[in-house]
Amino acid sequence: MGMAQYISARIVYAVVVSMIIVTASFLLLYFSPNPNIQAAAQQAALGGENPEEAVERVKEARGLNDPIHVQYMQFVENVYTLDWGWSETRSEPVTDAIVSSFKYTAQYSVPWTVLSVLIAPTLGIYSASRMYTWKDHLATGFAFFGYAIPNFFFAILLVLVFGVWFEIFPITYDTTVPILSLENAWQLVLPVFVLVTGSIGGTMRVARNESAEFMNADFMKTAKAKGVKPTRRYTHHVLRPTLVPLSTSLVSALFALFVGASVLVEEVFAIPGLGRLLVQSIISQDTSLVLGTTLVFTFVGVVGNLVEDLVFTMIDPRISYDDR
Amino acid sequence: MSVNDNLLEVKNLTTEFRTDNGMLTAVDAVDFSIGEGETVCIVGESGSGKTVATESITGLVKEPPGKVSGTVELEGKDLQSMNKKELRQVRGDNIAHIFQNPQEAMNHCYSIGWQITEALQVHQDVPDDEARKRGIDLLERVGLANASARFDDYPHELSGGQKQRAMIAMALVGNPDLLIADEPTTALDVTVQAQILKLLNELQEDYGMSILFVTHDLGVVAEIADRVVVMYAGKVMERGDVFDIFEEPSHPYTQALMECIPDKGRETDGIPGTLPNPYNTPDGCRFAPRCDHANEDCTIGDQPEEIEIERNHEVSCVYYQSGYDSSVVRDSELESDSSSTEMGATDD
Numbered sequence: 296m297g298m299a300q301y302i303s304a305r306i307v308y309a310v311v312v313s314m315i316i317v318t319a320s321f322l323l324l325y326f327s328p329n330p331n332i333q334a335a336a337q338q339a340a341l342g343g344e345n346p347e348e349a350v351e352r353v354k355e356a357r358g359l360n361d362p363i364h365v366q367y368m369q370f371v372e373n374v375y376t377l378d379w380g381w382s383e384t385r386s387e388p389v390t391d392a393i394v395s396s397f398k399y400t401a402q403y404s405v406p407w408t409v410l411s412v413l414i415a416p417t418l419g420i421y422s423a424s425r426m427y428t429w430k431d432h433l434a435t436g437f438a439f440f441g442y443a444i445p446n447f448f449f450a451i452l453l454v455l456v457f458g459v460w461f462e463i464f465p466i467t468y469d470t471t472v473p474i475l476s477l478e479n480a481w482q483l484v485l486p487v488f489v490l491v492t493g494s495i496g497g498t499m500r501v502a503r504n505e506s507a508e509f510m511n512a513d514f515m516k517t518a519k520a521k522g523v524k525p526t527r528r529y530t531h532h533v534l535r536p537t538l539v540p541l542s543t544s545l546v547s548a549l550f551a552l553f554v555g556a557s558v559l560v561e562e563v564f565a566i567p568g569l570g571r572l573l574v575q576s577i578i579s580q581d582t583s584l585v586l587g588t589t590l591v592f593t594f595v596g597v598v599g600n601l602v603e604d605l606v607f608t609m610i611d612p613r614i615s616y617d618d619r
Numbered sequence: 620m621s622v623n624d625n626l627l628e629v630k631n632l633t634t635e636f637r638t639d640n641g642m643l644t645a646v647d648a649v650d651f652s653i654g655e656g657e658t659v660c661i662v663g664e665s666g667s668g669k670t671v672a673t674e675s676i677t678g679l680v681k682e683p684p685g686k687v688s689g690t691v692e693l694e695g696k697d698l699q700s701m702n703k704k705e706l707r708q709v710r711g712d713n714i715a716h717i718f719q720n721p722q723e724a725m726n727h728c729y730s731i732g733w734q735i736t737e738a739l740q741v742h743q744d745v746p747d748d749e750a751r752k753r754g755i756d757l758l759e760r761v762g763l764a765n766a767s768a769r770f771d772d773y774p775h776e777l778s779g780g781q782k783q784r785a786m787i788a789m790a791l792v793g794n795p796d797l798l799i800a801d802e803p804t805t806a807l808d809v810t811v812q813a814q815i816l817k818l819l820n821e822l823q824e825d826y827g828m829s830i831l832f833v834t835h836d837l838g839v840v841a842e843i844a845d846r847v848v849v850m851y852a853g854k855v856m857e858r859g860d861v862f863d864i865f866e867e868p869s870h871p872y873t874q875a876l877m878e879c880i881p882d883k884g885r886e887t888d889g890i891p892g893t894l895p896n897p898y899n900t901p902d903g904c905r906f907a908p909r910c911d912h913a914n915e916d917c918t919i920g921d922q923p924e925e926i927e928i929e930r931n932h933e934v935s936c937v938y939y940q941s942g943y944d945s946s947v948v949r950d951s952e953l954e955s956d957s958s959s960t961e962m963g964a965t966d967d
Binding site: 521 | 716
């Protein structure tokens with residue numbers, strides 16, 4: 296079985312997973328009360344019309360009287376053609392609301408992800424190469440701090456200290472600032488810092504402990520005997536095998552924060568991103584928007600795992616392409 | 620062979636390790652030399668400091684916790700006084716290592732070709748295609764069939780013998796003057812062992828390099844060595860030409876090792892006892908606690924001075940010092956010609 300087959304198998308697998316998620320969402324929606332019908336019935340009753348008729352009209356117009364499989368097919372088609380419905384609270388298509396929020400989420404997610412991917416392995420391997428020295432202890436202390444402190448609390452602390460007391464950073468996010476400006480970068484420093492501290496805490500420890508295994512491996516002695524510099528020994532001979540377990544924990548750490556902590560961090564810094572959109576749509580019971588936002592998060596998860604699987608085969612040639 | 624011809628001259632080499640239990644002396648004031656084109660074997664049981672001694676030569680011992688002292692001169696240049704950059708140049712170009720377990724000694728994430736040519740890329744800035752060509756030539760030279768295709772294989776796609784061949788290619792890529800081979804055949808099965816030894820012999824003639832070979836297997840020694848250094852508990856017990864060592868093993872430890880060769884048609888129980896505690900080595904001869912001939916003089920002072928009992932054959936045993944009867948420790952089959960007076964306490 297070759298690499299191409301392996302890759303296509305993983306892609307098929309990702310599609311299947313996304314189908315299961317979409318189906319589950321459909322079933323949950325199918326069995327939950329529809330706010331549009333309730334609204335129509337209420338309006339009809341208030342206007343002196345027959346609520347029963349109004350309900351029938353809405354059901355007919357929305358295709359809710361069709362058999363379940365027809366509704367399901369329609370639902371799936373709409374999901375994959377990005378026809379995600381109308382957001383009542385925002386008076387715009389769900390996809391538009393998501394795209395405009397995603398713009399803000401991406402602004403802190405991209406630098407945060409890039410920094411985490413760069414810093415966690417570097418710090419971990421640095422720590423392992425100086426294991427049990429004060430430098431290692433310092434890095435470990437930093438990692439435990441980032442791991443232990445709740446992100447939202449840390450964010451509030453930073454806003455209080457650097458925003459309110461010292462007035463170095465703005466307290467709330469200003470959406471009128473151009474994206475590619477120094478001012479925008481400046482106001483993103485605190486949210487990115489909070490998230491980076493949170494995500495590298497655990498992953499730096501994984502990088503440290505996994506690379507410690509390779510630090511004293513025989514092949515490091517071989518590399519030394521070949522006259523390879525210490526930095527190259529770390530960047531080539533240690534980093535690569537370390538990346539296999541590390542990428543797993545890095546992807547899951549980033550994703551967990553992307554979904555969970557970013558909601559809180561966006562609330563604290565008042566960034567109108569995806570996390571905030573999700574929270575607001577839930578509070579205002581905007582069903583289509585909740586569904587749309589949830590789908591974005593799940594698809595990011597599915598794609599993240601797919602990328603991770605594909606990256607594995609490039610990092611470690613021993614990972615077989617045979618069917619699993 | 621005169622001293623000036625020596626490629627490598629090791630004097631007073633001592634390697635200690637700082638551990639939680641105190642200082643451990645793995646190699647204790649060891650001297651040896653290797654001539655050009657010569658094969659020297661360091662022999663001894665596991666834990667006698669052979670590997671540490673060879674790894675101390677090019678500074679492969681991790682410092683700290685290790686601490687290496689003494690002088691190591693390669694063609695008259697002292698390796699100990701070199702800076703890190705110069706030392707890396709020596710490691711890539713002059714002295715190469717191959718190790719006991721080729722499986723572990725290779726990085727599983729890189730192709731063997733990448734690993735073979737790494738030294739070239741690092742030291743000589745050779746263009747990729749030229750490095751590749753040299754790598755493939757070397758793989759062919761070490762007897763890997765279909766070398767140009769194997770070049771891109773990963774270590775896990777090769778058998779143990781093939782991996783050790785690839786390791787040898789990796790070592791040869793910088794045209795070394797000295798190849799340090801640390802038990803390169805121990806992890807391989809017997810037929811492959813013989814092939815690898817034959818290959819090393821051939822390569823040595825082709826490249827005119829010297830080999831420092833570490834082994835606990837006297838069968839291998841007989842196959843490959845010009846000269847032998849017998850080590851025990853960090854000290855040299857005996858040294859000499861391979862013929863002399865096999866014909867006339869003079870130190871009780873060497874004799875005990877010979878007794879352990881299984882193919883002589885007699886039973887071997889190994890050498891009774893164990894290596895001394897490396898944190899607290901015994902006074903006198905290190906081997907005295909396990910030696911059948913030990914008397915009270917063997918357990919005082921330092922390890923006995925090495926006595927030259929014939930040309931290029933030195934033994935560190937009190938029985939060869941003046942005032943002792945060396946016939947006590949000599950094999951009965953050997954013709955004794957040493958000047959000796961009667962002082963022997965025990966007999967065998």
